[in-house]
Amino acid sequence: MLGTIANTAAVILGSLLGLLLHKRMPEKNSAIVMQAIGLFTLIVGLDLSFKSPHLFIVLIAMVLGGLLGQWWDIEQRLEDLGRALEARFSKGKSDKFVTGFVTASLLFCVGPMTIVGCLQDGLKNDHTLLFTKSLMDGISSIALAASLGLGVLFSALVVLLYQGLLTLVAYLFQGILPGAYIDVMSAAGGLLVLGIGLNLLGNLKLKVANLMPAVFLAPLLLWLGAWLGWVR
Numbered sequence: 001m002l003g004t005i006a007n008t009a010a011v012i013l014g015s016l017l018g019l020l021l022h023k024r025m026p027e028k029n030s031a032i033v034m035q036a037i038g039l040f041t042l043i044v045g046l047d048l049s050f051k052s053p054h055l056f057i058v059l060i061a062m063v064l065g066g067l068l069g070q071w072w073d074i075e076q077r078l079e080d081l082g083r084a085l086e087a088r089f090s091k092g093k094s095d096k097f098v099t100g101f102v103t104a105s106l107l108f109c110v111g112p113m114t115i116v117g118c119l120q121d122g123l124k125n126d127h128t129l130l131f132t133k134s135l136m137d138g139i140s141s142i143a144l145a146a147s148l149g150l151g152v153l154f155s156a157l158v159v160l161l162y163q164g165l166l167t168l169v170a171y172l173f174q175g176i177l178p179g180a181y182i183d184v185m186s187a188a189g190g191l192l193v194l195g196i197g198l199n200l201l202g203n204l205k206l207k208v209a210n211l212m213p214a215v216f217l218a219p220l221l222l223w224l225g226a227w228l229g230w231v232r
Contacts, residue, residue, distance in 0.1 A: 001121070001164060001167055001168075002121070002127050003117060003118075003121045003127035003129070003130025003131060003133075003134070003163075003167070004118070004121070004130065004159070004160060004163040004164050004167055005160075006127070006130065006131055006134045007108075007130055007133060007134040007137060007159055007163060008156050008159050008160040008163075009134075010134040010135065010137055010138035010141070011104075011108060011137050011138065011141045011152075011153075011155060011156040011159055012153065012156045013138060014137070014138040014139065014140070014141030014142045014145065015104075015141045015142075015144075015145040015152045015153035015155075015156065016145075016153065017142050017145075018141060018142040018143065018144065018145025018146040018147075018152065019145050019146070019149070019150065019153065021142070021145075021146040031147075033143045033146070033147060034143070034144075034147055034200055035200075035201060036143075037140055037143055037144070037200055038197050038198075038199075038200030038201035039197070039201070040197075041107070041193055041194075041196055041197035041200060042194060042197035042198070042201070044190075044193055044197075045190045045191065045192075045193035045194035045195075045196075045197055046190070046194065047190070048186050048187065048189065048190030048193070049187050049190035049191050049193075049194065050187070050190075051183060051186060051187060051190075052180075052183040052184045052186065052187035053183075054180070054183070054184050054187075054222055054225075054231060055187065057184055057218060057221050057222050057225060057231065058184055058187045058188050058191070058214075058218055060221055061184070061188055061214040061215075061217040061218035061221050062188060062191060062211060062214045064213075064214070064217055064221075065188070065211055065212070065213035065214025065215070065216075065217045065218075066210055066211045066213075066214065068213045068217070069207075069209065069210030069211055069212055069213050069214075070207070070210050072210075072213075073210070074209045074210050074212060074213075075102075075207040075208075075209040075210045078101075078102050078105060078106075078209050079098055079102055081101075082097065082098035082101035082102055082151060082154075083097075083098055096147075096148045096149045096151065097149060097150055097151040098151060099148055099151065100144060100145070100147075100148030100149050100150065100151030100152040100155075101151030101152070101154050101155055102151075102209070103144065103148065103152075103196070103199070103200070104140075104141065104144050104148070104151065104152040104155035105155040105158040105159075106192075106196050106208055106209060107137075107140065107144070107196055108137050108140075108141075108155055108158070108159050109158055109159060109162045109163070110189060110192045110193065110196070110208065110209075110212055110215070113129060113130075113132070113133045113136075114133065114162075114163060114166070114189070115166065115182075115185050115186065115189050115215060116129060116182060116185075116186055117129035117130040117132075117133050117163075118130070118163050118166035118167045118170055119166070119170045119177065119182060121167045121170065122166070122167040122168065122169065122170025122171035122172075123170050123171070123173075123177065130163070137159075141155075177219070180222065181218075181219035181222055181223070182219075184218040184219055184221075184222050185215050185216070185218050185219055187218070188214045188215045188217075188218045189215050191211075191214075192208050192211055192212065192214070192215070195208040195211065196208055
């Protein structure tokens with residue numbers, strides 16, 4: 001859990017610093033910062049999406065996971081949570097609160113570094129990857145909070161709960177998850193990161209949160225394919 005605690009602290013500190021700059025940063029500077037983050041996010045997603053040899057499994061997981069996420073309406077639930085937090089804690093009306101909360105929550109939680117980092121933390125008590133992610137998220141949260149405001153700070157709650165749960169699950173299942181399963185989870189997570197990058201760069205509104213079940217369906221489908229003898 002040490003990696004998750006460090007990551008949560010980095011997001012809180014970065015967001016607070018970003019909020020100090022929120023009203024002092026010109027709109028054009030905020031825009032270029034968001035574009036830089038978006039481009040970097042695309043590169044990370046592309047790099048990790050093609051590292052698994054089982055891309056067909058990843059495709060099926062994305063389709064089925066998207067249908068499942070659409071049924072559960074995960075994106076809307078995240079937005080509803082953001083609006084509830086806005087009504088409770090935001091003193092003034094802020095159209096960017098929900099956008100900041102959802103964007104930051106997705107950016108900090110759905111990437112392959114989150115999954116692999118939590119697995120390493122829980123399975124091997126190795127915090128290295130989450131410490132690296134903490135540095136990245138801390139820098140990103142400064143820029144996001146400066147541009148999108150208070151909602152980014154509250155994404156730290158999602159980081160704490162989501163990563164803490166993943167780490168706990170990994171700890172309970174330590175020793176039974178082969179590397180190939182981590183690879184397909186990372187590939188699915190990489191595609192989600194690509195979606196986040198596209199949302200940050202343009203006017204696209206990809207429902208990335210609704211695709212999140214794909215990350216967990218991918219290893220299940222790989223196991224099923226191996227059991228049936230369809231994949232090796």
